[in-house]
Amino acid sequence: MKIDIDSTLRCDVLIIGAGGAALRCAAEIFEKRPDTSIISITKVTHPQKSHTSTAQGGLAAVDPKDPLDATIYHMFDTWKGSDCTADQNVVKTICESAWEQILWLENRGMHFSRNRDGRLSKRTFGGHTRNFGESSIYRAVFEADRTGKGIMDTSWGETLKKGIRFLNQTIGIELLIENKQCHGVIALKQKEGAFIKILSKATVIATGGSGQVYRVTTNCRQNTGDGLALVLQSGLPVMDPEAVQFHPTGIVGPGILASETLRSVGGILRNRDLEPFMIEYAPKMKELAPRDLVARAIESEIRGGRGIVNPDHDIAHVWIDLTHLPDEVHEKQIPEVSSFFKRYVNLDTKTDLCPVRPSNHYHMGGIPTNAWGEVEDKNREIIGGLYGAGECAAASFHGFNRLGTNSILELITMGSLVGNKVVDYLKTMPSAHHDLIPQSYQPRFHNYLNSSGKESIGTLRSRLRTVMTEQVSVFRTEDSISKAIDTIEDINDRALHTSITSSHLAMNQELVQRWELENLLLVAKSICYAARYRKESRGAHFRDDFSVRLDEFNHHSLVGIDDNGDCHLSRREIDMSLFEAGGEHSEKFDFIERSY
Amino acid sequence: MSKLYDLTLRIQRTNSEDGKPRYQTYQLQAGPIMRFVDLLRMINDDQDPSLTWNSSCEHGQCGTCSMRINGRPMLACELLVENGVEMFNTTTFTLEPLQVATVVRDLVVDSDEAYERVNRVKPYIIDPLPPGKDGEEHQINPDQLELYVDATRCINCFCCASACISSHRTFLGPNAMLATIVRVLDSREQEKKERLKTIYSDQGVYRCHTSKACSHVCPKEIDVAHFIALAKKGFALE
Numbered sequence: 078m079k080i081d082i083d084s085t086l087r088c089d090v091l092i093i094g095a096g097g098a099a100l101r102c103a104a105e106i107f108e109k110r111p112d113t114s115i116i117s118i119t120k121v122t123h124p125q126k127s128h129t130s131t132a133q134g135g136l137a138a139v140d141p142k143d144p145l146d147a148t149i150y151h152m153f154d155t156w157k158g159s160d161c162t163a164d165q166n167v168v169k170t171i172c173e174s175a176w177e178q179i180l181w182l183e184n185r186g187m188h189f190s191r192n193r194d195g196r197l198s199k200r201t202f203g204g205h206t207r208n209f210g211e212s213s214i215y216r217a218v219f220e221a222d223r224t225g226k227g228i229m230d231t232s233w234g235e236t237l238k239k240g241i242r243f244l245n246q247t248i249g250i251e252l253l254i255e256n257k258q259c260h261g262v263i264a265l266k267q268k269e270g271a272f273i274k275i276l277s278k279a280t281v282i283a284t285g286g287s288g289q290v291y292r293v294t295t296n297c298r299q300n301t302g303d304g305l306a307l308v309l310q311s312g313l314p315v316m317d318p319e320a321v322q323f324h325p326t327g328i329v330g331p332g333i334l335a336s337e338t339l340r341s342v343g344g345i346l347r348n349r350d351l352e353p354f355m356i357e358y359a360p361k362m363k364e365l366a367p368r369d370l371v372a373r374a375i376e377s378e379i380r381g382g383r384g385i386v387n388p389d390h391d392i393a394h395v396w397i398d399l400t401h402l403p404d405e406v407h408e409k410q411i412p413e414v415s416s417f418f419k420r421y422v423n424l425d426t427k428t429d430l431c432p433v434r435p436s437n438h439y440h441m442g443g444i445p446t447n448a449w450g451e452v453e454d455k456n457r458e459i460i461g462g463l464y465g466a467g468e469c470a471a472a473s474f475h476g477f478n479r480l481g482t483n484s485i486l487e488l489i490t491m492g493s494l495v496g497n498k499v500v501d502y503l504k505t506m507p508s509a510h511h512d513l514i515p516q517s518y519q520p521r522f523h524n525y526l527n528s529s530g531k532e533s534i535g536t537l538r539s540r541l542r543t544v545m546t547e548q549v550s551v552f553r554t555e556d557s558i559s560k561a562i563d564t565i566e567d568i569n570d571r572a573l574h575t576s577i578t579s580s581h582l583a584m585n586q587e588l589v590q591r592w593e594l595e596n597l598l599l600v601a602k603s604i605c606y607a608a609r610y611r612k613e614s615r616g617a618h619f620r621d622d623f624s625v626r627l628d629e630f631n632h633h634s635l636v637g638i639d640d641n642g643d644c645h646l647s648r649r650e651i652d653m654s655l656f657e658a659g660g661e662h663s664e665k666f667d668f669i670e671r672s673y
Numbered sequence: 674m675s676k677l678y679d680l681t682l683r684i685q686r687t688n689s690e691d692g693k694p695r696y697q698t699y700q701l702q703a704g705p706i707m708r709f710v711d712l713l714r715m716i717n718d719d720q721d722p723s724l725t726w727n728s729s730c731e732h733g734q735c736g737t738c739s740m741r742i743n744g745r746p747m748l749a750c751e752l753l754v755e756n757g758v759e760m761f762n763t764t765t766f767t768l769e770p771l772q773v774a775t776v777v778r779d780l781v782v783d784s785d786e787a788y789e790r791v792n793r794v795k796p797y798i799i800d801p802l803p804p805g806k807d808g809e810e811h812q813i814n815p816d817q818l819e820l821y822v823d824a825t826r827c828i829n830c831f832c833c834a835s836a837c838i839s840s841h842r843t844f845l846g847p848n849a850m851l852a853t854i855v856r857v858l859d860s861r862e863q864e865k866k867e868r869l870k871t872i873y874s875d876q877g878v879y880r881c882h883t884s885k886a887c888s889h890v891c892p893k894e895i896d897v898a899h900f901i902a903l904a905k906k907g908f909a910l911e
Contacts, residue, residue, distance in 0.1 A: 121729050121735075121737065122727060122729075122737055122781075122784040123784050123785075123788055123829070125735065125736075125828065125829055126730070126735040126736070126737045127729075127735075128729070128730065130730065130734055130735050130828075131732070131734045131735070133729045137876065141808070142809075176808075177811070180804070180808065180809075183804075183810040184800040184801060184804055184810075184811070184861075185797070186797065186799065186801070186826045186856070186862070187858065188818065188822060188859075189810075189811050190815075191814070191815045191818055192815070193815065195811075195813050195814045195815070196810065196812060197810055223824075223826065226828070227825075230796070230825075231797075233796075233797075234796050234797025235797055237792060237796065237797060238795070238797045238799075245784065245785060268777055268783070281830055292856060297729045297730040297731065298728050298729055298730075298731055298733070299729050316676055330706060330708075331708070331731060331732050331750070332731070332732070333732045367813075387704075387706070388704055389703075389704030389705065389706050389707050390706075417732070418731070420751060421706075421732065421751075421753070422706050422710070422753075423705070423706055423753055423755065423756065457706040514788065533718060533722070534722065535714070535718035535722065536718060539718070575858060578721075578722055578723040581688075581690060583777075583778070584725060584777050584778040584781060585723075585727045586717075586723070586726075586778075587722050587723060588720075599791055614881065624780070645678030
């Protein structure tokens, strides 16, 4: 078994990941500096298989031609939605350049849906308003129900055109950092089973989300928090890991979103006894109450023993009842979601009750960066040549709660901002690469391959995901989080006694799953410690035992894990530059109440 | 709802050591709405962690888990047990990799090799039409978009290429054809000549024997054959 370095590659820019943020970044670099050598590595079989491709709804951006909308409204909605924990310099930068990003995609061939004039069609989305919450606004452009796919196809095409080098099915396993400077990464090419060293002048982490930490998630199977684990293993912190968004109505089984539309067209949530329970939790708004409230109501019903369990999935859920709605609603207003129920659980929304439950959806927290995507340590000192963009990073645009359609806006904008920063950075770099000796991957992979025991990687993974869903999701308490931490420690111990069937490295799926298990454990641990420390409720982080937002927690959490596995917490201040600038509307950017 | 099916999965396995395919049989019980990706995961967790396959989104948007199930190319994430039993009228299923590239291991094929044929048709705008006014998008009439929007839904799962009766050694493939046909019809692409040259090359649409297998198996229900026929007719729109 050969776990030594097989070969060394050199490039100007290495991007770990090949989703929307990664490839928008690469495209920007090529446009500004065409002769740059860029390598993009991705765990999936091809960039088009990235999780970005599954984004449905749309991209929020204020159209300068729209007389009703204004960028400051978008900034306000994002700030309020974040429960006052986004960084205002980031909010300003992203909202101000949003339309430019839409044009970038449109001019390069994205197939946006069009109105009768041939212009980009727009949709409304929850939390997006005009005049500081006065009324909803048409702000999201979209490509039917496959907006993310449009972004992915376009950015993949552009980078292919400009000569990027893709290493698909390749994972980054150790960052090469010395004296606060990143020089590249150690990677494993799965197909060949070869460990390689990639030396780069700039390295961008864009590995996507971490949804697989939870059993019930809308995230793709590949989202195992790999980028977060990579920085934690390098002694760097992650920021706001406890800020995890749960969508109230995921379809039980495949983990697909059943969009809010189901409730807005008149769908009724029912428990095991077919009682319409929302009236108990939100007497006026009922099914139309905000996402987090609906999620907590459903979770309360399930906890009260009023959920339903289908033995196939063994996951408790409630029903959404659409059977009373006229055929026309099913066919014209909710055709996509109806087809999901048909295809994935064999149910007809016209005649059957359909199973839904709160599902992990998005990680607001991530690798801490400044407003230009430069990765920072816990003292806010920049790690030279290391950048983060997309869901794995936190600048932070979303704070503790993300608005619908803001995620794919963030990933393309941060991708392009990082691209520009990298171009500037390369001007200052010497032409030679700095070679480093790897420190950690060999003992780790040696242990993965050589440990023997009866523990099953799959079973341990399931146990972790189940405890996180049961104890650290929609509701959290001191007790539940501590219970999860104990389980994580137990799984950590047991993971030392897993064995891998084949010692051949080529396309060794078990080896990759063992590595993923370690990543999931690290991310879960950081979520738990930050959630236990934050004795308040803020955005998507809801503590039963501390149910209101407290001023003393008006800051970001930073969590690092040392070599002994101990967690260390510290804080980062929230950027309040819009508020501090004073002048018209600045009062809207104070720590305001998040009520709708 | 609680019915359990006794299933037999006969799975083609190829290891990287000798590269020779063989079949291994697994028996398992599963409920009606379990999907074939769930079955493969159950085998990994309970019987054989070394059985190698791949998936990503697991809801029909990425095309990673495409394979042949009883000979038919399809997405394993989209086939429910009860639908599979009904469709094939059996509880025994043979799972094999797609026939579009070299097998890397078990159900995983070399997607880089398969994608190389898509890359050759240049799946991007070669020569973009400059936008009309500064800061404005192009205007595209929705009726014009309607002519090709279905072809843009392709996820490159390669089911069509596997079902196609023309060999992938001589034909770039139905999905690669879609990628270039879209840009012939998209008004933002100015480089039509090169595109037509590829479409009518000796690896282009005339390799198609009009079996329409592509349309028949497409998980996204794209009428692929319609677009290929359109190209064969010289884009009668022109």
